[in-house]
Amino acid sequence: MKLAFWWQETRASFWFLPAxxxxxxVALAALLITLDxxxxxxxxxxxxxxxxxxxxxxxxxxxxxxxxxxxxxxxVFSITLVAIALTSSQYTSRVIRNFMSDHINQSVLGTFVGIxxxxxxxxxxxxxxxxGGFVPTLAxxxxxxxxxxxxxxxxxFIHYVSTSxxxxxxxxxxxxxxxxxxxxxxxxxxxxNPDAGSDDQYGRALAxxxxxxxxxxxxxxxxxxxxxxxxxxxxxxATILRMERGIGDFVVAGTPLVSAIATESLKEAxxxxxxxxxxxxxxxTVEQDAAFGVRQIVDIAMKALSPGVxxxxxxxxxVDYLTAILVRLAPRRIAAAPGLxxxxxxVIARGPSFGGLLAEAFDQIRQNAGGNVGVLLRMLGxxxxxxxxxxxxxxxxxxxxxxxxxGETAERTVASPHxxxxxxxxxxxxx
Numbered sequence: 001m002k003l004a005f006w007w008q009e010t011r012a013s014f015w016f017l018p019a020x021x022x023x024x025x026v027a028l029a030a031l032l033i034t035l036d037x038x039x040x041x042x043x044x045x046x047x048x049x050x051x052x053x054x055x056x057x058x059x060x061x062x063x064x065x066x067x068x069x070x071x072x073x074x075x076v077f078s079i080t081l082v083a084i085a086l087t088s089s090q091y092t093s094r095v096i097r098n099f100m101s102d103h104i105n106q107s108v109l110g111t112f113v114g115i116x117x118x119x120x121x122x123x124x125x126x127x128x129x130x131x132g133g134f135v136p137t138l139a140x141x142x143x144x145x146x147x148x149x150x151x152x153x154x155x156x157f158i159h160y161v162s163t164s165x166x167x168x169x170x171x172x173x174x175x176x177x178x179x180x181x182x183x184x185x186x187x188x189x190x191x192x193n194p195d196a197g198s199d200d201q202y203g204r205a206l207a208x209x210x211x212x213x214x215x216x217x218x219x220x221x222x223x224x225x226x227x228x229x230x231x232x233x234x235x236x237x238a239t240i241l242r243m244e245r246g247i248g249d250f251v252v253a254g255t256p257l258v259s260a261i262a263t264e265s266l267k268e269a270x271x272x273x274x275x276x277x278x279x280x281x282x283x284x285t286v287e288q289d290a291a292f293g294v295r296q297i298v299d300i301a302m303k304a305l306s307p308g309v310x311x312x313x314x315x316x317x318x319v320d321y322l323t324a325i326l327v328r329l330a331p332r333r334i335a336a337a338p339g340l341x342x343x344x345x346x347v348i349a350r351g352p353s354f355g356g357l358l359a360e361a362f363d364q365i366r367q368n369a370g371g372n373v374g375v376l377l378r379m380l381g382x383x384x385x386x387x388x389x390x391x392x393x394x395x396x397x398x399x400x401x402x403x404x405x406x407g408e409t410a411e412r413t414v415a416s417p418h419x420x421x422x423x424x425x426x427x428x429x430x431x
Contacts, residue, residue, distance in 0.1 A: 012101035014109075021110030022117045025146075029121035029139060036136035055128025058140045062126075065147045066119030072154060073112035079157075080105055083165050090309075092299035095170055097283070098177070102164070108157045115146045167314045171300055174286075175321040178293025179328055181286050186332040190392060211242065212267045213256035217275045222247050224279040224288050227349070231339040233273055234346040237266060241274075243350035246336070248289040251280065290325075291352055294360050297322055305368045305375070315369065316378045322361040323382040329357060330389035355398045366406055370413030373423065379406050380426045387430075403430045 010016050084099050099105060122143060127134040163169055222245055234241045244256040251257055258274050260267065284292040301318035304311040334354050339347025362379060369375040383403050387396055410423040 012097070014100045014106060017103060017106035018110030018113055021107065021114040025114035025118040026121055028142065029118045032139035032142050033122065033125050033136045036138050037134070055126050055133070055135050058126050058135050059123060061140060062119045062123040062143055065143050066116050066123065069112045069115040069119070069147075069150055072150065073109060073116065076109055076112060076154075076157060079161055080109070083161050087165055087170065091167065091170055091303055092296060095174060095296055095300075097285075098170070098173055099164075104157075104160055108153055108160075111153050112150060115143075115150050118146060119143050167300065167304075167311075168317060171297060171314075171317055171321050174293055174296045174300075175324060177286050178290055178297075178325050181288070181290045181293060182325065182328050182332070185288065185290055186329065186334055188333045190331055190333045190390070209240075209261045211259040212262050212264070213244070214258045214260055214267060214271050214274055215254050216245075216251045216257035216278075216280070217253060217272070218280045219251065219253045220280040220282055221284045222249050222251060222278055223281045223285050226277040227339070227347070229277050230274075231347050233270065233277070234260075234339065237262070237270060239266065240345055240348065241339075242348040246350035246352070248284050248291055248352075290329075291357055291360055294322065294325060294357060297325075298361060298364055301365050302368055305365070305372065312372060312374050315365070315372070315375050319365065319375065319378045319382055323385055326358060326361060326382070326386045327389050329354060330386050330395065354395050358398055358402060362402055362406075366402075366409055370409055371415070373410075373414060373416075373419045376406055376410050376414075376423060377426055380423070380430050384430045400431070403427060 080099070084096050087099065088096055122136060122139040125134065125136055125139075164173075225243075225247055230241060240261045242259045244259055245251045257278065260270065262270070284295075286293040286296075297318050301315045301322075303309055304314035304318065334352055334357070336349030336351030338345055338349055362382075365375065366379065369379070380403060383399050383406075387399050390396065404427075407423070407427040410420060410427075414420050414423065
C-alpha cells in the first residue's frame with residue numbers, strides 16, 4: 001500500500017513526467033546519432049535542400065532551436081504559476097494540487113525541456129574542418145521536426161490553459177476525480193441490508209473493555225491506512241484494535257491514533273508498528289478520501305456565494321456536480337466493514353457515512369445561500385434526484401431532514417412571498 005501511495009504521489013509530482021520526457025529525448029538523440037555514424041549515407045547529396053547544411057549551419061540550427069525552446073519552457077512555467085495563483089485566489093487553494101498533477105501541464109513543460117536536451121546532445125557531436133567532419137543529418141532533421149512540434153504544443157497549451165482555469169473545467173475535473181475515487185472505494189451495492197457503521201455497532205458492546213490509547217507519532221492528515229496489515233497485526237497479538245482517526249482526519253502527535261485492548265507492555269511493543277501502517281502528510285488527497293473531493297467543490301461554491309464574488313451560476317454548477325457524486329454514492333455501501341479473523345472481531349474500522357457526506361456537501365452551501373432562490377431551488381431538486389437512487393429508509397430520512405433544513409432557511413431568509421411560495425411548492429414535492 002505504501003509503495004502504491006509513493007508511486008501515486010510520484011506520478012502526480014510536477015517533475016516526474018518532464019524528467020521522463022527529457023530522458024526519452026536524450027535517448028532519441030543518441031539513437032539517431034548512432035544511425036548516422038554506423039550507416040553513413042549520402043542523404044546530403046541526394047536531397048541537398050533538406051540535408052545539405054554543413055557543420056556551421058547545423059550548429060546554427062541546433063543553437064536557435066535549443067535556445068528558443070528553453071526560453072519557451074520558462075514562459076510555460078510562468079503561465080502555469082499565473083494560472084495556479086489565479087485559481088487559488090478566485091476559487092480555492094485546494095485545487096492547486098490538481099494543476100500540479102495535470103499530465104498535460106507536465107507534458108508541455110517536458111516537451112520544451114526535452115527538445116532543449118535533444119539539441120544539446122546532437123550539438124555536442126557535430127565536427128567540422130580539422131575535427132574530422134561529422135554532421136548527423138538525421139539527428140539535425142529530427143531537431144527541425146521537433147521545433148515544429150514545439151510550436152504546435154505551445155499553441156495548444158495556450159488554448160488549454162485558457163479553458164482549464166474556467167470554473168466549469170475546474171469543478172468538472174474535481175468531480176471526475178472524486179467519482180473515480182467513489183468507484184474504487186465503494187464498489188459494493190447497498191442491497192437490502194442497513195448500512196450501519198461498525199464503529200457504533202461494536203463500540204458500545206466493548207465499551208467496558210480496558211482500552212489503551214496508542215498515540216500518533218506525527219502531526220498531519222491521514223492519507224492512507226494499510227487496513228490488511230492492521231488486521232494482521234491485531235491477529236498476531238491476539239487483540240482488538242479500534243481506529244480513533246480515519247482517512248482524511250487531522251491527527252496531532254501524542255493524541256490517540258488507535259485504541260487497543262492491551263496491556264502497557266503490548267502497547268509499547270505495537271506503537272511503532274501501528275504508526276508505520278499510517279501515511280500522515282501535510283494535506284488530504286482524494287484518491288483514498290472521497291470526502292475531500294466533495295470538500296473542494298463545496299469550497300468553490302462557498303467562494304462563489306461570498307458577497308465579494310456573488311456568482312450564483314458557479315454555485316449552482318457546484319450543486320449539480322455534488323448531486324452527481326451523491327447519486328453515485330446513494331446505492332453504495334459506504335460504512336467501513338469491521339475487520340474479522342475467522343468470524344472473530346479484530347479491527348473496529350472508522351470511515352465515512354452517507355449522512356456525513358450529505359452534510360459535507362450541502363450544509364455549508366445551505367448556510368451561505370440564504371436569500372438565494374436559485375441555489376435553494378437547485379438544492380431541493382438535487383435531493384429529489386438523489387432520493388430516486390436509494391430505497392434505504394435511513395438514507396431517505398437523512399435526505400428528508402436536509403430538505404427540511406433548506407425549507408427552514410428559505411422561510412427565514414427569502415423576503416418575497418412569491419419566491420417563498422415557489423420554494424414551498426418544490427419542498428412539498430420533495431416531501
